[in-house]
Amino acid sequence: MASIRADVEKYIKKKYKASPEYLWNKYPSFAIFRHEDNRKWFALTATISMDKLGMASSEEADVINVKIDDLMLRDILLQQPGFFPGYHMNKTSWITILIDGTVSLDEICNMIDASFLDTASKKKKDKFRQPKEWLVPANPKYYDIEHAFDDVDEIGWKQGAGIIKGDTVFMYVGAPVSAILYKCKVTEVDIPYEYEDKNLKITALMKIKLQKRYKPEKFTFDRLKSEYGIYAVRGPRGIPNSLSAALK
Template structure:
């Protein structure tokens, strides 16, 4: 199981083990490259030190669990216990001797990876989201742009990542959602500023669907979906998401 854990981490997270202790040269640490935080510690520990029967060594993995209620449930299971030699309020020790099913170990490993990831990495790993993004026709003719190409560059909104869906709301005199797009690329360097606009990064958006001008007007967004302003990228209610599909 220990070898399977090492292989899983290498394949999914592209992280190799580090062996920081000369005295305990079989103990391996796995850490994030961007913030250096550990997300797993694999050790060989005497069973008696874990409160188990026997004095032989057993391979274990220490993992971080942020949800205290979930952690309290986990440590009641066979093969899972409060962390050995780490903060017992946030970490658990899991036996790698077959007591705990392989899938559960990998699920807990994924949870530990997320719990210790940087805010930027967590944002990139989150599930895809839907946004309404405003377009001001006074400054950019988005209708002409999509007539010329089904993929265009757009100012990257805060929090938007690759794979997200953006519904382009075209401002007055149109005042309606006209396009459904998929974000295909983000963090494209760009430097532009005038008295009305500042852009530091672009994203690419690919057209998926167009709507008639009278389908999702501002008046309809306000009266039926409680959207009273579209001044910047914003999430959308489930009811509107369903209607836009």
């Protein structure tokens, strides 16, 4: 356990130049990591008893707390082994992860990266923000998305909050298709556009360029639900690493 925690803390120090701070004599294993400029925490490592996480064991384990702003992704993660509501933190915006091998080091590092960005100043976010993958819904009742790329490889689409140029969007087409059909790269954002009706309001567009097509029977809603824990696609959202790998 100690070696995995050491690897996690080494990753934080190397990438973000943040060293552990031990603030409490009563809790000598608790170490916080924070931004140098705005002083906000983005991670906390600790050794705690497993029963503190609601598990039937008093054995100690290393954990890390990270911030998570995507509530839908948070709900998905909490259904997976090794993820828990934030211990001694705001449970709606922080999550606790076992660092005992249950969750891979790569996935833990990805969660640290997301937490760092969620708590960073705007200047720092612009510097560190890496391309992100999104699952974006499309309702065929309002737009013929099934044929949108028949004659062109780039279209305009409603810009989702947080999406920037260089991100990847996977277009999930709603019923009756109920499946992911396209992989696209975001080539332009913040295109002024005003539209509103009883079903839809658009204030800005992004341009997305087709990169890959998927057969309708490949990534169905039933599969997203049973294999990847995705129970709804109501707006742009991040995707779990397991689905990201499968889509590639």
